Amino acid sequence: MRVGVVSLMHESNTFAGGTTPLAAFERDTLVTGEAVRERYAGTHHEVGGFFEQLAEDGIEAVPLFAAWTMPSGTIEWEAADELFWRMYAARQEGGRVDGILAAAHGAAVAGGEPDYDGYWLPLVRQDIGRAVPLIGTLDLHANLSPRMVAVCDGLLAYRTNPHLDQRPTGREAAALMARTLRGEVRPVTAAAFPPLAVNIEAQATAEEPCRGLMAVADDIRRRPKVLAVSVLLGFPYADVPEMGAAVTVTTDGDPDLAKRYAAELAGWWWDRREQFRGNLISVEDAARRAAVEPGPVCLLDMGDNVGGGSPADGTVLAHELLRQGVGPAFVCLHDPGAARAAGAVGVGGVLPGPVGDRGAPLPGPFTVRSLHDGVFEETEARHGGIRRFDQGPTAVVERPGLTVMLTTRRTGPFSLRQVTAFGLDPARFRVLVAKGVHAPVAAYAPACPTLIRVSTPGVTSADLSRFAYHHRRRPLYPFEPETTWTPEAV
Numbered sequence: 001m002r003v004g005v006v007s008l009m010h011e012s013n014t015f016a017g018g019t020t021p022l023a024a025f026e027r028d029t030l031v032t033g034e035a036v037r038e039r040y041a042g043t044h045h046e047v048g049g050f051f052e053q054l055a056e057d058g059i060e061a062v063p064l065f066a067a068w069t070m071p072s073g074t075i076e077w078e079a080a081d082e083l084f085w086r087m088y089a090a091r092q093e094g095g096r097v098d099g100i101l102a103a104a105h106g107a108a109v110a111g112g113e114p115d116y117d118g119y120w121l122p123l124v125r126q127d128i129g130r131a132v133p134l135i136g137t138l139d140l141h142a143n144l145s146p147r148m149v150a151v152c153d154g155l156l157a158y159r160t161n162p163h164l165d166q167r168p169t170g171r172e173a174a175a176l177m178a179r180t181l182r183g184e185v186r187p188v189t190a191a192a193f194p195p196l197a198v199n200i201e202a203q204a205t206a207e208e209p210c211r212g213l214m215a216v217a218d219d220i221r222r223r224p225k226v227l228a229v230s231v232l233l234g235f236p237y238a239d240v241p242e243m244g245a246a247v248t249v250t251t252d253g254d255p256d257l258a259k260r261y262a263a264e265l266a267g268w269w270w271d272r273r274e275q276f277r278g279n280l281i282s283v284e285d286a287a288r289r290a291a292v293e294p295g296p297v298c299l300l301d302m303g304d305n306v307g308g309g310s311p312a313d314g315t316v317l318a319h320e321l322l323r324q325g326v327g328p329a330f331v332c333l334h335d336p337g338a339a340r341a342a343g344a345v346g347v348g349g350v351l352p353g354p355v356g357d358r359g360a361p362l363p364g365p366f367t368v369r370s371l372h373d374g375v376f377e378e379t380e381a382r383h384g385g386i387r388r389f390d391q392g393p394t395a396v397v398e399r400p401g402l403t404v405m406l407t408t409r410r411t412g413p414f415s416l417r418q419v420t421a422f423g424l425d426p427a428r429f430r431v432l433v434a435k436g437v438h439a440p441v442a443a444y445a446p447a448c449p450t451l452i453r454v455s456t457p458g459v460t461s462a463d464l465s466r467f468a469y470h471h472r473r474r475p476l477y478p479f480e481p482e483t484t485w486t487p488e489a490v
């Protein structure tokens with residue numbers, strides 16, 4: 001038995017400035033054939049889980065294609081088209097396969113194809129034919145569409161946010177593939193789409209209200225004939241009709257049971273919809289609390305959520321901490337110009353500044369404390385399953401009360417190594433700003449007894465009333481608070 005492995009993953013923030021070209025994938029991940037195995041085997045990524053489980057089941061893994069880039073704006077159509085054709089060519093090259101494991105994100109938007117995952121997965125199905133099993137994995141933040149469900153025998157999403165179970169999710173998908181190929185099970189999948197946008201702030205799976213929702217999903221998963229249950233929290237920063245919550249249930253050959261359970265789970269969720277709105281703590285309140293709560297305090301900058309496609313240069317929290325005199329504080333900013341300028345003046349030199357977001361930069365002068373190549377490694381299971389980080393030439397600069405890390409490449413705060421690898425001790429700070437909502441938690445919680453999610457402005461603001469949607473579903477709760485829905489599945 002031979003199972004092809006493909007991966008095409010992007011979380012597209014349609015509110016982020018600019019579009020995502022092919023070059024972005026070429027810079028991050030765009031590989032075919034054995035290079036896919038080299039990139040992912042042994043990692044915490046779901047594709048690493050595919051390889052691991054297929055080997056345990058004695059099935060030959062045929063690495064075909066993998067493309068990924070950091071969350072960013074809508075994928076340019078030329079890039080989206082090219083990615084699919086490269087995947088298609090790699091599939092041809094790989095020869096006959098008995099099944100395909102496909103790692104999708106589920107929230108990819110391409111120019112002209114807003115439901116991009118619902119575009120390329122059907123093309124894979126068309127390519128391999130109806131008889132060959134196609135099992136997909138999804139990010140918990142997928143904006144699921146009926147097109148994705150219709151062409152996949154099984155769909156399995158991560159169950160944790162931050163995403164620490166990518167490899168186990170990949171293993172589970174591969175195990176389901178193995179059982180399917182051995183003729184032990186015949187997976188069929190149904191989905192339900194409650195008209196609900198879940199606030200990013202309410203998406204921590206270890207905390208309520210998500211914990212209760214996941215417990216109900218787990219309960220359904222333990223019932224007879226159930227092979228998989230997935231909860232999709234959705235990605236609210238995509239102005240597309242598919243934006244919102246969804247669930248999938250995969251049963252062994254019983255489509256009606258799958259539909260019934262999917263409707264049950266979605267109905268439980270819908271009944272508790274008001275719990276899935278955020279708290280929206282203001283910048284001023286967060287800085288005040290950061291001065292008194294047990295430190296170091298991690299302030300999560302929700303409006304500049306790098307993992308959600310933001311610029312990573314937001315200065316709102318740093319400005320407020322300086323204004324209130326709360327420190328010493330740390331913030332990492334994507335500012336290639338300032339990083340280069342710091343490199344030019346050298347360690348001990350003075351960087352006149354300003355640095356960060358050109359709309360509201362942080363004024364200098366700064367002292368250049370250290371300079372680095374920006375490369376670090378993370379070996380623990382952290383959000384994203386990334387092992388090697390490269391944020392490009394990096395400078396650590398200081399002014400009284402504030403230490404700023406300046407990077408040349410936009411890098412998410414998924415690993416505390418980003419701080420410690422460059423000679424900084426988190427314990428030295430009163431406040432560390434991390435640009436994310438849930439993704440940084442696994443990295444920062446061990447060093448920070450207090451974490452506060454802050455409602456900052458930006459292209460990933462938790463305050464969804466700041467965004468002008470033109471293409472989302474209507475009605476959709478909580479935008480239209482009077483929305484009604486009768487649980488049903490497709």
Ligand SMILES: [Zn+2]
Nearest residue numbers: 139140141163
């Ligand atoms: Zn995600």
